[in-house]
Amino acid sequence: MSHTSGVRQAQKAKTRRALMDAALRLLEDQSLSSLGLREVTRAVGVAPAAFYRHFRDLSDLGVTLVEECLGSLHHMIRAILADQDGDEERIDATVEAVAEHVRRYPAHIRFIARERHGGVRAVREAIAAELGGFADEVAAAFAPSLSPEGWPPEDVRMLAELYVDHMVMTATAFLEAQAAGRGVPGAGPRVGQGEPGAVQEEAGGQEVIGAGRPGPLADPREARPGRSEDERRVAATARKQLLLISLGRRHWRDG
Amino acid sequence: MSHTSGVRQAQKAKTRRALMDAALRLLEDQSLSSLGLREVTRAVGVAPAAFYRHFRDLSDLGVTLVEECLGSLHHMIRAILADQDGDEERIDATVEAVAEHVRRYPAHIRFIARERHGGVRAVREAIAAELGGFADEVAAAFAPSLSPEGWPPEDVRMLAELYVDHMVMTATAFLEAQAAGRGVPGAGPRVGQGEPGAVQEEAGGQEVIGAGRPGPLADPREARPGRSEDERRVAATARKQLLLISLGRRHWRDG
DNA sequence: AAATTCAGCGAACAGATGTTTACTGAATGA
DNA sequence: TCATTCAGTAAACATCTGTTCGCTGAATTT
Structure with a gap:
């Protein structure tokens, strides 16, 4: 049996998330069938082959x-x-x-x-x-x-x-x-391709899920x-x- | 001024239609942003460069x-x-x-x-x-x-x-x-790529607009x-x- | 009959694509 | 401690892409 949380699995999950987030962001300007595998890995800063470790x-x-x-x-x-x-x-x-x-x-x-x-x-x-x-x-x-x-x-x-x-x-x-x-x-502000070297830096996972300009997040009842x-x-x-x-x-x- | 119908213009219009029909058919299985220019011309049986004579x-x-x-x-x-x-x-x-x-x-x-x-x-x-x-x-x-x-x-x-x-x-x-x-x-019946040599054959333009299995065309009031x-x-x-x-x-x- | 137009051709281009391969090295487990 | 696992790498692959170029030859105009 494998532990459900080790340094190993955590890193893998992180990269996986990064791939999903990058894809989601790229998909704002194009459709899935035109999205390239390399395009996604490039945006994350990961080798193309790494993709296959997470998705078929x-x-x-x-x-x-x-x-x-x-x-x-x-x-x-x-x-x-x-x-x-x-x-x-x-x-x-x-x-x-x-x-x-x-x-x-x-x-x-x-x-x-x-x-x-x-x-x-x-x-x-x-x-x-x-x-x-x-x-x-x-x-x-x-x-x-x-x-x-x-x-x-x-x-x-x-x-x-x-x-x-x-x-x-x-x-x-x-x-x-x-x-x-x-x-x-x-065109919105261009996103630089992630620095090579996988996804290791950056601390504290705070609201990663938005993946596309979460907006001001103002209180619904406030004046907007x-x-x-x-x-x-x-x-x-x-x-x-x-x-x-x-x-x-x-x-x-x-x- | 140019005539609105000569042999020349008619042929051009025909190829244009063929491009549109081919595209429409190819788009049943994919989306426009993933459709290739060469893919379309190939389906029509025309050189890639010919595309630019009709669309930007x-x-x-x-x-x-x-x-x-x-x-x-x-x-x-x-x-x-x-x-x-x-x-x-x-x-x-x-x-x-x-x-x-x-x-x-x-x-x-x-x-x-x-x-x-x-x-x-x-x-x-x-x-x-x-x-x-x-x-x-x-x-x-x-x-x-x-x-x-x-x-x-x-x-x-x-x-x-x-x-x-x-x-x-x-x-x-x-x-x-x-x-x-x-x-x-x-997968439906595969379509062979059109024989090279542009779009010249085939007589009588009968209901070309469907471009995707017009169906039986039964009377709406009949039993179906x-x-x-x-x-x-x-x-x-x-x-x-x-x-x-x-x-x-x-x-x-x-x- | 001669001159012009122009739809389509074929070749070449630089670049991008998905996928496979053998590899490295840190995290893991005995 | 030492063998194993495995996420990520770098390179090479065959193939495909959009676009440009000069050319041809039939339809058109003069």
Whole structure:
């Protein structure tokens, strides 16, 4: 048996993370099927061959990234579903949470949006499966209040799918809005390729997961100067759409 | 001034079409940013350098494809908006039209879904602009009946965006369902690279635009043996979702 | 009939790609 | 202490990429 934490394993895990983070950052400007293995290792500062110690190939890396990116979304969804407020409050909280999530993990959302219908089958399927799971969860959360009102399970499911799809839609809309807020068209600050010599330096793993400009991280309830006009418009639209859906839901069983 | 149709121009147009069709077909299995220029010319049976006689680069080709793919969708949308039936009839007709469209032009839909958030900015922006135009059109179609009921223009717009996004969503769902119907995971019949010697043979331009298995083209009202279970499930879900949205729309102005 | 245009060709280019190979040397475990 | 494990290395590989160049020969114009 091998220890689950030695200096050895820790270093390996660190390099693995570095590869994932580098990939996630590179994937902000291109899609997975055009991402090069050497490109990733170069960004990390590691020999190309080292890649194979961690992933079979790039689509393997991609599937791993799916788990990570949708994992963080999963937490958010569960938090929302746990809230037991009224309709409008829940909607506000949802839109707020999505906006905040996109602000904190823009690279995650970009990756999902891009690869959901992207060129790599394994990744597509992983995303589809995960989103399907989300829909299950949403359906399960709504069932207790809907089933007694005469909603058949398939109708609950279609509502859940609508919610999930709308959430993804909203998230990507936020992403574009936030990108438009910053100066997007011009190239951002270039990242120097990591100094050769593997990933050894730098202390304390503090919030590595963002991997793409975590943003100001301002308190959601504070006044937010960094919030762009587009972003507020997206929020308002999403809120209204969810409200409209809620309205439809309330009148579903009475023609 | 040059004639708009000579033997010269006709040949050029033919090669151009061949390039676009080949690209569209290749893009069923990969994304634009990973598509190679040589790959396209090879599929057509033309020297790599010939590509530059028609497009500046691949993203130029991509933008052209956007116009074509969304152009065909545009026709469909206008046809739907022109119908003045009741809510349910319109919904049925819409879902039916989308299903048929996806069946006829799967490559078009795949391309749009894949590149909408893909790695090529110019293409992304072209798609966004075009879809925004669709939303304008839908909004304009709904305004006459909604404005008198007290709908502010921004609310009409948000409804239109919801409809457009839902349509795209439904189309890609159909795509996956139809793909699942056929044996997808296994590679389809391989296409031999075109015989060297440019694009000269083959008579009569009959429905070249499909560029990806136009399908049986069965009458929508006939019994359809080729319709998979998944496909029917997608249709049913889409119908219900649209119905639910309609319900919400009817109750929008009375809390 | 002669001059011009221009779509497509073939060759060459510098550079990048994924993958394999034998290796090194520090962490590990007996 | 000594043998083993194994993350990362450096080099070489065959192959592919986008782009430029001058050229050809048929369609076009004069």
